[in-house]
Each structure stands twice: as structure tokens, then as C-alpha cells.
Amino acid sequence: MIDRIKQALQDCGVDLWRINDVTEESAELFFVKKQLDTRRFKDVRKFEVTVFRDVRDPAGGPPQRGFTSVVLLSSMPDGQLRQELNAAYYAAQFAANPYFDLPDPVQAPLKKKTGPLAQEPLAESAKRMARALFAPDVHEDAFLNSAEIFIIRTQHHILSSNGTNVSYTDAKAKGEFVVQCREPEDVEIHNTFSYDGLEEESLSKKAAEALSFVRDRARAQRILKSGRYDVVLSGNAVSTVLGYYMDRSAAYMVYPKYSTWQVGEKVQGQEVSGAKLDLDLCATAPYSVEGIPMEDRPLLRAGELRAIHGPNRFCRYLGVAPTGGYEKIRCENTGRPFEELKAGPCLWAVTFSDFQMDSMSGHFGGEIRLAYLIDEAGKATPVTGGSVNGSLLEAQGGLEFCSDRYEAEGYSGPYGMKIKNVSVAGV
Amino acid sequence: MFSSLDTVKPALKKLVSALSVQFPYASVLAVEDAWRRWSVSRSGVSLSASGFGGGTGFVVRVFDGTGCAEYSFNEFSQEDISCITAVLTQRLAALEGFEPLPTPIPADGPAQLKRATPCRVDPGELGDEAILNKLKAIREKALAVDGRLLDASLGMAYRSCRKIFLSPNRDLDQTLTWTTCSLSMLAARGQELKAAYRPFSALGGAEVLDQVEAAVPEVAAQTLELLDSQPIPPGEYECVCDPDVTGMIVHEAFGHGVEMDMFVKDRALGKSYVGEYVASPLVTMHDGSAVEEAATMFFDDEGVLTGDTVVIDKGVLKTGMCDALSAARLGVKPTGNGRRESYERKAYTRMTNTYFEPGTHSVEEMIASIQYGFLLQQPSSGMEDPKNWGIQCMVDVAREIKDGKLTGKIFSPIVLTGYVPDLLKSVSMMGRDMKLSGSGFCGKGYKEWVKVSDGGPYMKAKIRLG
Numbered sequence: 001m002i003d004r005i006k007q008a009l010q011d012c013g014v015d016l017w018r019i020n021d022v023t024e025e026s027a028e029l030f031f032v033k034k035q036l037d038t039r040r041f042k043d044v045r046k047f048e049v050t051v052f053r054d055v056r057d058p059a060g061g062p063p064q065r066g067f068t069s070v071v072l073l074s075s076m077p078d079g080q081l082r083q084e085l086n087a088a089y090y091a092a093q094f095a096a097n098p099y100f101d102l103p104d105p106v107q108a109p110l111k112k113k114t115g116p117l118a119q120e121p122l123a124e125s126a127k128r129m130a131r132a133l134f135a136p137d138v139h140e141d142a143f144l145n146s147a148e149i150f151i152i153r154t155q156h157h158i159l160s161s162n163g164t165n166v167s168y169t170d171a172k173a174k175g176e177f178v179v180q181c182r183e184p185e186d187v188e189i190h191n192t193f194s195y196d197g198l199e200e201e202s203l204s205k206k207a208a209e210a211l212s213f214v215r216d217r218a219r220a221q222r223i224l225k226s227g228r229y230d231v232v233l234s235g236n237a238v239s240t241v242l243g244y245y246m247d248r249s250a251a252y253m254v255y256p257k258y259s260t261w262q263v264g265e266k267v268q269g270q271e272v273s274g275a276k277l278d279l280d281l282c283a284t285a286p287y288s289v290e291g292i293p294m295e296d297r298p299l300l301r302a303g304e305l306r307a308i309h310g311p312n313r314f315c316r317y318l319g320v321a322p323t324g325g326y327e328k329i330r331c332e333n334t335g336r337p338f339e340e341l342k343a344g345p346c347l348w349a350v351t352f353s354d355f356q357m358d359s360m361s362g363h364f365g366g367e368i369r370l371a372y373l374i375d376e377a378g379k380a381t382p383v384t385g386g387s388v389n390g391s392l393l394e395a396q397g398g399l400e401f402c403s404d405r406y407e408a409e410g411y412s413g414p415y416g417m418k419i420k421n422v423s424v425a426g427v
Numbered sequence: 428m429f430s431s432l433d434t435v436k437p438a439l440k441k442l443v444s445a446l447s448v449q450f451p452y453a454s455v456l457a458v459e460d461a462w463r464r465w466s467v468s469r470s471g472v473s474l475s476a477s478g479f480g481g482g483t484g485f486v487v488r489v490f491d492g493t494g495c496a497e498y499s500f501n502e503f504s505q506e507d508i509s510c511i512t513a514v515l516t517q518r519l520a521a522l523e524g525f526e527p528l529p530t531p532i533p534a535d536g537p538a539q540l541k542r543a544t545p546c547r548v549d550p551g552e553l554g555d556e557a558i559l560n561k562l563k564a565i566r567e568k569a570l571a572v573d574g575r576l577l578d579a580s581l582g583m584a585y586r587s588c589r590k591i592f593l594s595p596n597r598d599l600d601q602t603l604t605w606t607t608c609s610l611s612m613l614a615a616r617g618q619e620l621k622a623a624y625r626p627f628s629a630l631g632g633a634e635v636l637d638q639v640e641a642a643v644p645e646v647a648a649q650t651l652e653l654l655d656s657q658p659i660p661p662g663e664y665e666c667v668c669d670p671d672v673t674g675m676i677v678h679e680a681f682g683h684g685v686e687m688d689m690f691v692k693d694r695a696l697g698k699s700y701v702g703e704y705v706a707s708p709l710v711t712m713h714d715g716s717a718v719e720e721a722a723t724m725f726f727d728d729e730g731v732l733t734g735d736t737v738v739i740d741k742g743v744l745k746t747g748m749c750d751a752l753s754a755a756r757l758g759v760k761p762t763g764n765g766r767r768e769s770y771e772r773k774a775y776t777r778m779t780n781t782y783f784e785p786g787t788h789s790v791e792e793m794i795a796s797i798q799y800g801f802l803l804q805q806p807s808s809g810m811e812d813p814k815n816w817g818i819q820c821m822v823d824v825a826r827e828i829k830d831g832k833l834t835g836k837i838f839s840p841i842v843l844t845g846y847v848p849d850l851l852k853s854v855s856m857m858g859r860d861m862k863l864s865g866s867g868f869c870g871k872g873y874k875e876w877v878k879v880s881d882g883g884p885y886m887k888a889k890i891r892l893g
Contacts (some may be wrong), residue, residue: 023456027518030773032692035528038752041518042499042771044484048477065653069477075502088476095474123521130525146692164784176872178694180814188694190815190872225544226661226893256578258468258613258620273850296539299428314470353819360613360620367810368842386892389658393618425661425844425893 001074002357003229005047008081009161009330016052016102018164021290023156027122031147034137041122047072051085051341053092066096100316103290105163111286117198118153118171119399125151125198129173132200136208142215144207145188147177154285164291173198174409179210181218187368187384189214189351194409202407217370218334219391220382223370224347224373226426231388232341232348232418233355239411240357240364241419244392245279246302246329247359251310255317258360265319266302274398274420276302276334281309281323282412288324296330297323331413333402337401338416347424348416349388362393385427392419395419428820429459429484429589429602436591438505442487443593445508449516449535450489450852452532452733454594456728458770461587463550467562468580474555477753484770487511488729490520493527495752499771533751533761535596538732542725543602546632550585556703559584565640569612572647575654577620580617583636584608585775586695586878591598591664592730599730605721605878606635607866610642612650621839622654623823624670624805626866627833628880630696630719649805655862658837659751659825661893662857664798665794667885672803672822676882678781678869679809680818680847681705682881685738685747686764686776697747705744706851710738711784714748715763720880721865722779727751730775733763738781742852750776768875775871783883786857790885793856794828802833807840825892845891858884 002021009017021172028040045187050069057064058128070088072081109234110116129149137144152174157167174194181187191210233241245267253259261267267276278301290312298306308320315322335341342348367387372380398420406415460482466473484501498515503876515551550558569579585606592599608627613620627641629635629689668676690694699706706712718733726732729751737745748749749757750765753776766777796801805823812819820843826837865880 026738027522028773029522029525031525032528034526036493036525036531036771037523038494039519040499040773041497041515044501048481064476066472068474071482073483073501075646080431091476094559095472096557097471108768110490121521123518127522127524172664176874178692179692186814192873231430252470258469258577260618316850331539336751348838353812353817354808356808356821358807360622361840362619363840365840365842367483367812367817367842369812369817377703385844387819387844387866389840389893391619391658391660421659423658423844423893425891427844 002045004081004235005049005072005079008078008386012085012089014051015344016161018050018160020048023155024152025368026152027126029126029149033143033145033203034330035135038243040115049085051089051092052186053089053094055093056420059415062098062296064093064096065099068095092134097313098317101311102160102162103161103292105313105424106291106293107163107165107217111141111168112274113169113171113357115197116278117173118169118334122151122153125173128198128200129203133177133207135204141183142179142181142211145177145178145180149175156290158287161289166287166288166291170285170360172196172297177207179214181214183218185218187214188216189217192286211348213369213370216382217384220370222427223256224368224371224383224386224424224426227424228421229347230418230420231390231422231424232346232416234348234350234416235351235406236408237349237355238406238417239408240355241392241417242279242329242331244357244359245277246281246326246380249305249307249308249315251318252318254308255314261306263308265305266303266406267300267305268396272303272397275333275335278302280332281326282330284331290324292322294324299329328410328412333401333414334403335401335414336403338404341418342374343378343403343417346374346418347372348372356424363389363391365389369393387425388422390422390426395422432457432591434457435503438503438508439593440504442508442511444826445486445512447595449512450491451794452490452535453484453487454592454730455487456770459589461486464582465558466564466565466582466583467559467579469578474559479531479752482769484522484750486770487515489515490532490791494530495795497773497872521639530752531755533755535594536594539598540725541600544604544630544723546604546856548633550633558633561636564839565643568640569643572643573651575614575651576647577615577763580611581639582758585598587633592726592890594730597730599726599873601725603724604632604866605630606632606720608635608639608644609866610639612646614650614654616654619685619773620738621650621656623649623653628639628721629677630721630723630864636708641825647671652837653824654841657836657846659809659838659841659892661768665797665887665890666890667790667802667887669719669802669885670803670882671864672806673783673883673886674864675806675809675820675851676785677883678881679820681712681851682714682781683811684813684816684847686778687747687757689813690751690774691753692825696816697744697813700744701746704742704746704850706739707743707854709854709857710739710787711737712744712782713784714738714778714781716779718780718863720780722879724779726766728767729765730859731761748776748778766877768877772875775875777871777877778869778879782863782881783857783886785861788858790858792889793858793885794833795831796887797828797831798854799855800828802828803841817834818843818845818847818850829857844891844893850888850890853889854886856887857888860884
């Protein structure tokens with residue numbers, strides 16, 4: 001198929017192109033309680049072709065480069081391939097932007113993921129993860145209401161007209177589950193997971209922790225009063241807040257001047273009484289979709305910006321080396337153990353219905369599903385209802401982290417974070 | 428357009444026949460997809476035809492001794508029939524060992540249909556150049572409004588897809604086209620960026636583009652107003668929701684809670700409230716294809732014909748929305764709400780066009796009736812809580828109302844919280860005119876994005892804001 005696409009590109013007179021050949025297979029299990037609801041399998045292969053077209057400005061201005069992309073399937077006859085590519089090449093002239101060089105060519109042999117998840121039959125991995133998930137589900141008061149498990153394997157092959165030819169394989173075990181507790185109030189908590197390996201022990205531990213939280217939510221009271229609190233966030237909510245720094249430093253935000261950040265700038269502000277942020281960008285694949293080799297790199301050191309990052313075009317415009325788009329952040333900050341960090345008085349917001357960080361405005365917030373109102377003596381009262389509505393721009397100078405670590409799909413770093421003096425709407 | 432499904436349809440029928448020999452039930456959904464997205468902003472010009480969902484492909488559904496199973500693929504010809512049958516059999520055998528959820532095989536009554544939704548201005552015929560030129564011209568006009576505007580982003584997207592559903596007794600064929608546009612404007616207050624946004628949508632083609640230009644002055648004004656916004660003092664207030672905010676409450680706060688796959692899982696409080704008052708008698712709620720908006724369809728992704736579902740009738744919860752498998756498990760009729768993000772994904776109970784019926788009041792009457800409260804506009808996000816009917820909705824604009832008049836003061840951003848029936852029972856006025864918006868996609872939890880529309884009239888209710 002690759003040869004057919006290359007021939008069609010040549011027939012259409014397309015000199016500049018990139019092909020992303022992605023094959024995906026999956027086995028998926030869907031449960032209601034412990035009973036199997038649906039089983040699914042998938043085998044798909046898609047060829048996304050991006051064509052570039054240089055456009056001269058009739059008024060004599062600088063040259064421009066347009067591009068567009070189209071998905072091709074191996075079932076398409078040659079005539080249809082040419083038709084699709086011709087249409088894309090014609091359209092590319094209307095999507096012209098200031099000229100930019102394509103990514104530097106890279107050639108490398110296949111980077112093959114190893115380990116049981118990458119090598120065992122998909123169905124076997126799905127069964128192992130299902131057993132691990134349900135292992136702690138042995139009590140009657142709190143239980144798994146439903147679950148979805150996806151074992152996904154992908155193969156990526158990236159080629160371009162300027163000589164890039166790289167490929168790699170990947171495998172993920174991901175999904176979601178809902179835990180429920182019926183007494184004294186019938187409640188649930190939604191959870192997600194994603195692992196690069198067959199992390200059966202981690203999944204069992206996550207399910208056990210979720211069952212514990214849902215028991216507490218069932219006895220949580222609607223007594224939260226409006227006011228300002230020192231709020232402790234944990235787990236994925238910490239990652240969501242720190243995502244602000246990854247977004248604001250991205251070339252796609254800096255180039256259009258949505259973000260004014262520059263390398264060397266103290267982006268946490270001049271007055272930092274709390275933790276000075278040490279953040280890294282983490283590579284989650286060997287290459288970006290454009291075939292740019294991905295590697296871990298420092299983002300912030302002591303609150304000072306070290307990198308502008310992102311895909312090829314915007315980085316080229318800004319005169320920085322294209323890094324590819326990152327999807328994971330690592331926070332190197334540490335502090336007291338989590339137990340001490342959440343010593344009161346504070347509000348430890350454990351789960352939200354949907355915790356949001358708006359990287360444009362700097363506001364974060366969400367409706368509280370379970371929080372612990374912790375008093376000065378350390379007594380924790382489970383509460384539910386109400387909402388957090390804070391501004392990171394106001395709070396970022398006084399952040400505090402714990403020493404306990406947390407690993408998730410897009411995050412590695414402290415489990416907990418304290419944000420001082422945050423507005424909370426009570427019930 | 429979409430001729431390739433005609434070529435493979437005879438082979439797909441043979442596939443269903445071959446699978447029916449081995450399995451008590453077999454069907455196939457075939458999808459042929461055409462997407463296109465255009466955008467202009469300070470970041471540049473963008474045009475993509477690579478789609479949002481899974482694109483073109485197939486999904487087979489069978490029932491075996493355990494229950495329902497599906498196989499998704501995107502390469503198919505008649506020669507693949509025996510291979511698909513063998514792959515499915517082999518993989519299902521490898522997954523044995525779990526207790527099945529008892530599921531009766533859904534009904535497969537005879538049905539034949541071939542229909543298409545209207546499309547007045549085909550974006551393909553209008554052409555990329557004309558579309559991008561129009562978007563660029565509107566952007567220039569928008570930026571000329573005020574020097575404090577940092578950017579104006581314009582986007583247009585359309586999807587036209589053909590879906591064929593084949594089972595032993597059904598032969599259904601539909602072509603659906605929707606187009607959406609968006610206008611977003613940005614202004615900066617130091618490091619804080621404030622944005623105002625207007626969505627536009629239609630069941631149809633590029634005719635929706637005609638609505639965008641007229642919205643420029645209003646969006647620009649709102650963007651600049653947001654520069655002076657401040658956080659709201661938390662509390663419960665008398666509020667007037669504009670049709671977009673009404674739509675978010677319909678969809679997020681209540682709609683997700685009556686998706687009946689949640690009834691099967693015992694995840695929805697609504698299950699125990701059927702036949703009871705859950706809202707003010709002013710509230711009547713519909714879901715379905717009785718209106719023409721972005722989520723209108725003739726049959727769902729499980730081959731069930733669609734219609735109009737009255738979910739709440741004058742405050743009383745009548746029924747939920749239901750996919751075919753959940754209906755079989757619950758012993759009710761499916762409502763045509765079994766939808767997939769793409770052929771690559773499972774079908775769940777999903778909303779389509781969901782809205783409150785209009786009432787008798789004008790927005791001016793609503794505002795005049797409030798001593799102190801807010802006019803809520805520009806919803807930004809929402810999340811369902813079917814189990815506990817908790818509300819989490821966020822809006823970007825709360826306009827202060829004092830002594831029956833708008834004061835010009837704006838609060839932002841705003842989190843709406845509370846208990847859904849409390850909010851719906853507090854509805855005291857419904858506006859005369861109804862508006863639906865289908866610019867967005869709806870997720871089930873944090874995934875499974877499908878096109879939906881929601882809306883209703885202006886609505887007055889008591890809401891907890893923070």
C-alpha cells in the first residue's frame with residue numbers, strides 16, 4: 001500500500017508529503033458488576049497522508065506553504081487514491097501559511113515494544129487485567145458497578161518525502177470502572193486507568209483505593225460552607241493543574257501570542273513563597289506524528305521556563321528546534337509526606353465530577369464529589385457537594401507538594417498539592 | 428459520493444448470511460465517511476479532510492452462547508467473509524471464563540429504508556477557496572472592531588456520512604450531513620485570557636456560514652466585557668438561562684441521567700422516578716429526530732428506527748432513552764438511541780437532539796421579575812452525575828440583574844452546582860422561542876464522542892452559583 005500511495009503521489013505531482021501508517025488491534029471487555037456485557041475486537045489500518053504545496057504570492061511577497069491531510073484505505077483502488085490526493089493537493093494551496101521547513105529527516109530501524117502486554121495474545125492480557133481489577137471486589141457494601149477494559153496494540157510507520165522513515169510499536173492497557181456503595185447513601189465514583197504494561201498489581205491497588213473512597217462518599221455530608229479554604233488536591237487533579245504550564249509554554253500558544261512566555265522567564269511570578277516548580281516534559285512515544293524523535297526535557301527549573309515545545313511548524317516560526325507534541329509532564333518537586341500536607345485545617349478534595357483547568361484564563365474548578373474537611377486537630381469529615389473555583393495566577397506563588405509519588409498516563413510526580421486561599425462554594 | 432458501499436453491499440449481505448449460520452443473530456453496520464474542517468486564526472489557516480471519528484469501516488455484531496460480541500474492521504471484500512467468521516469464532520473462544528450478563532437477542536423485525544437529510548449548499552460545491560475566503564473576511568471584520576482584541580478564530584466543519592445496516596430482516600440506508608461553524612474572540616487581561624464564543628449548527632451544508640458574520644459585534648462586545656468580569660459571591664440566585672445554558676442543563680444535568688444503559692447498571696437515580704414529578708409542570712423534555720438539527724437521523728447504529736421520545740411531560744418523568752441491548756435487558760422498546768462514536772467503538776445509549784419545549788414568557792418578562800439574580804450565558808462545559816443527580820455545569824458569563832434590570836456588571840467564570848430535581852422544580856418561567864445548538868460533541872464519561880444538539884427556550888430557575 002505504501003508503494004501504491006507513493007506512486008499515486010508521484011502521478012499527482014506531489015513532491016512534499018508525509019505518510020502516517022497506523023495499524024491498531026484491540027480486545028475489549030465490558031462488564032456490568034462481574035458479568036460480561038459485551039466483547040469487542042478491532043483490526044483497522046489507516047494511512048493518513050499530508051500533502052504540502054508551496055504557493056507564490058502574486059504580489060511578490062514571501063513564499064508560503066500550504067498543507068492538508070486525507071485518510072486513505074488499502075481497499076481504495078488506484079484511481080480513488082489519485083482522486084483523493086489530487087483533491088487534497090488542490091485544497092492545500094488555499095491553506096497557505098508563512099513558509100516553514102519540514103522536519104529534519106530521520107531514519108531508524110523499527111523500535112519494538114517488548115514485554116507481556118506487547119507480546120501475549122490480546123485476549124489473554126484482557127482476561128488478566130479483568131481478574132486484577134475485580135480481585136479487591138470481595139465486599140458487599142462497596143463493589144465494582146461496571147468496568148471497561150481495552151487492550152490495544154498499535155504499529156506506527158512514518159515516512160516523508162524528505163527521507164524520514166521510522167517506525168515503532170506500542171501497547172496499552174486502559175479502561176475505566178465505576179465503584180458503588182449503597183449505604184448509608186447510594187453513591188458511585190468513576191475511575192480511569194492507563195498502563196504501558198500488564199500492571200495487574202497497580203490496577204488491583206487502584207480498585208481497592210477507589211472502593212475505600214466510595215465508602216467514604218456514601219457517608220459524606222452536605223455540610224460544606226462557602227468561603228476560602230486551603231485546598232489539597234490529589235492524583236489526577238494535580239496533573240490537571242500543572243498541565244497549565246505545559247499548555248502555556250507550547251509553541252501553538254506562544255506563536256499566536258496567546259502566551260507571552262519566553263525561555264528564561266520566571267513564569268510563576270516574581271514572588272514565590274511556596275515551591276518553585278521543577279517540571280519536565282516526558283516522551284510517551286519514540287517519535288511524534290511528524291517523525292520528530294521525542295525525548296524527555298526540562299520545562300521549568302525553579303519556576304523559570306526552560307523550553308518552548310511543540311510540533312514542527314510553530315517551532316520553526318519561533319526559531320526553536322521542533323520537539324514534537326508532549327502529552328506527559330513530570331513534576332520533580334517534593335515536600336512533606338502527604339499525611340502531613342493534609343494536616344488541617346484544609347479541604348482535601350478527592351474526587352470531582354469533572355475537574356477543569358482553563359489554560360487560557362488560569363481558572364481551575366469543579367463540583368466536589370468527595371472531599372475531607374480536616375480540622376486543626378486532624379479530624380477528617382467526609383463532605384460532598386459544593387464546588388471549587390480558583391485562579392492559578394493568584395495561587396501559583398504559594399503551592400506546596402508532598403513527598404508521596406503518583407504515576408498516571410500523563411503525569412509523574414507528587415500525589416498531593418496544597419493551594420492556599422481558594423474560593424469554595426458550599427451547599 | 429459514497430458509491431463504495433454500493434460495491435460491497437452484496438458481499439456484506441453474504442457476510443451476514445454466513446455469520447447467521449454460526450450465530451443466532453448477526454448484523455453489520457457499514458459507514459462511509461466524508462469530513463472536512465477549515466479554520467482561520469492568528470495561528471494560520473488550516474484545512475483537513477482526515478476526519479474526527481473513525482472514518483470509513485464496518486462493525487459486525489453477533490450473539491453466541493455468552494452474549495453480544497462485535498468485530499470492527501476497515502478492509503473488506505467478499506474474499507474476507509470466511510476469514511472474518513473464523514477470526515471472530517477463535518477470539519471469542521479465547522475470552523471464555525467469565526459469567527455472562529443475561530441478554531435476550533434484540534428484536535429484528537423487518538424494515539427497509541433509504542433516506543437522506545437535506546443539504547442546501549454542498550460545502551464541496553462551494554469549494555475550499557470560497558469557504559476560507561469567507562472565514563478570513565469575517566475574521567478581518569471582527570479584529571477591526573477594537574484594538575484590544577487579541578484574536579478572532581473562525582472554524583467550519585462538516586460531516587457527511589452514509590450508513591448501511593444489514594441484518595437478516597433489515598436493510599437500512601441513510602445519508603446524513605451536518606455543518607457547524609464557530610466564532611471565538613480573545614482579549615488579554617495580563618496573563619489571563621478572556622474569550623467569548625458563538626456556535627452555529629445545521630442539519631445541512633454550508634448555508635450555516637451565513638449566520639456567522641451577524642454575530643461579530645455581539646461576540647466582540649462580550650469579549651471586551653469579560654475583561655472587567657470578577658468572581659461571583661457563591662450562593663443560590665434567581666437566574667435566567669439563555670437557550671444555550673438551558674440546553675446544557677437539559678443535556679448534562681438531566682439527559683445523561685435517563686440514558687437507560689445506566690438503568691441496566693443501576694447507575695441512574697431516574698430509574699426509580701419514572702411516573703413521578705421530577706420538574707416543574709412547565710417542563711416538557713424531548714429527545715429524538717422530530718426536529719432538524721445536527722443529530723437528526725433515520726435509524727441508529729443498531730438498526731433501530733428513530734422517532735420522538737417525550738422524556739418529561741409537564742414535569743413528570745415518562746421514560747428514558749434506550750439502546751437495543753439495554754431495551755432487551757429491561758424488557759422495553761428501544762428508542763433509537765444506540766449510537767457509536769464510530770464503527771470502531773461500542774454502541775451505548777446516547778442522546779440525539781434533546782430539548783425543553785417552549786412556554787409563554789418573553790426574556791424581558793423574566794428579567795423584570797427578578798429582584799436580584801443573573802442572566803447566564805455561554806456554557807463552557809458540563810459533566811453528568813446520573814447516580815446522584817448532582818449538577819456540574821460551567822458558564823462563562825453571569826450578567827447581574829438588579830430590580831428587574833441588567834446592571835451591566837459581569838461575573839466569570841461560574842460553576843453551577845446543586846441537585847437536578849431541585850433546579851428543575853424551581854423552573855418558574857419558560858420563554859416563547861426555542862433554539863437548539865448542535866455545534867458540540869457529547870462524551871460518555873470522558874470518551875465516546877458523538878454529535879448531539881441541545882437547547883430550549885430562555886428559562887427562569889433558582890440555581891446555586893459559585
